[in-house]
Amino acid sequence: MKGAAVLEARDLHFGYPGAGAAVLAGVSLALRPGEVVALLGANGSGKSTLLRLLLGLLRPGRGTLCLEGRPWAAWRRRERARRVAYVPQIHQVPFPYLVRDLVALGRIPQRGLLRTLGADDRDAVARALERLHITHLAERPYHELSGGERQLCLIARALVQEAQVIVMDEPVTGLDYGHQWRLLALIRELAAAGRAVIMSTHYPDHALNAANRVLLLHAGRLAADGPPEAVVTPANLLLLTGLAVSAHRIPGGPLALVPELVTTWRAAHG
Numbered sequence: 049m050k051g052a053a054v055l056e057a058r059d060l061h062f063g064y065p066g067a068g069a070a071v072l073a074g075v076s077l078a079l080r081p082g083e084v085v086a087l088l089g090a091n092g093s094g095k096s097t098l099l100r101l102l103l104g105l106l107r108p109g110r111g112t113l114c115l116e117g118r119p120w121a122a123w124r125r126r127e128r129a130r131r132v133a134y135v136p137q138i139h140q141v142p143f144p145y146l147v148r149d150l151v152a153l154g155r156i157p158q159r160g161l162l163r164t165l166g167a168d169d170r171d172a173v174a175r176a177l178e179r180l181h182i183t184h185l186a187e188r189p190y191h192e193l194s195g196g197e198r199q200l201c202l203i204a205r206a207l208v209q210e211a212q213v214i215v216m217d218e219p220v221t222g223l224d225y226g227h228q229w230r231l232l233a234l235i236r237e238l239a240a241a242g243r244a245v246i247m248s249t250h251y252p253d254h255a256l257n258a259a260n261r262v263l264l265l266h267a268g269r270l271a272a273d274g275p276p277e278a279v280v281t282p283a284n285l286l287l288l289t290g291l292a293v294s295a296h297r298i299p300g301g302p303l304a305l306v307p308e309l310v311t312t313w314r315a316a317h318g
């Protein structure tokens with residue numbers, strides 16, 4: 049995909065203080081408007097760490113990060129927050145927020161901390177809840193919700209932020225099958241409207257079908273970066289998971305992935 053990068057990392061190196069080996073070594077990537085980038089990697093491969101580096105929540109030992117071509121440190125915090133939204137994997141709230149209040153927190157970068165919500169903010173919250181089909185949760189305490197319901201609230205909070213870049217750490221985790229695919233469709237819509245989305249995922253078929261570009265994180269490095277069908281290959285899935293997986297073209301349609309284990313079970317047990 050062409051166009052200037054909205055977020056660009058060059059040669060990132062990172063290790064947690066006191067931990068032995070580096071988690072990331074020499075990772076470079078660029079995220080452009082209109083792109084959905086999927087980040088695949090095994091458990092503990094450093095996906096969350098990389099996303100937290102891209103958000104400026106961790107500092108790289110080496111390397112640079114630019115937002116809209118300007119070094120990360122040159123931006124004021126609020127200006128960055130207007131441009132980059134984050135959907136974390138795990139989220140604790142310090143107060144017993146109602147869902148609509150938690151989602152409204154996403155408006156703070158737009159309005160500032162001290163100004164009360166206006167009609168436009170309330171409309172934005174209502175639209176986001178509707179878009180995620182969770183209007184019925186608006187008056188519920190966030191901390192009483194299920195994991196999947198909370199995840200949808202965090203996505204609504206990112207939507208009302210109206211940031212150009214959305215960083216999502218395993219956004220479909222905990223969501224039922226219908227919500228998973230509806231969320232992926234929404235992510236595609238956001239990108240089609242000009243936003244740039246990077247999301248980590250453990251689902252190769254989501255990367256294959258919902259992303260424009262796939263990054264494969266392995267042994268602290270990006271082992272691949274390219275179009276989905278060039279990256280989500282049996283060879284790369286073997287590297288990533290240790291599993292033999294075959295890819296089958298549905299006539300005139302997408303690729304379907306089948307682990308060889310399934311083929312073996314079916315051959316043995318019907």
Ligand SMILES: Nc1ncnc2c1ncn2[C@@H]1O[C@H](COP(=O)(O)OP(=O)(O)OP(=O)(O)O)[C@@H](O)[C@H]1O
Nearest residue numbers: 064065067071089090091092093094095096097098
């Ligand atoms: N705060 C921390 N201090 C020390 N080591 C950490 C810390 N957070 C993560 N790590 C280590 O860094 C490595 C990468 O962790 P990270 O959470 O980035 O992986 P991940 O790919 O997101 O994993 P998962 O798919 O299981 O969520 C792991 O070995 C993890 O144990």
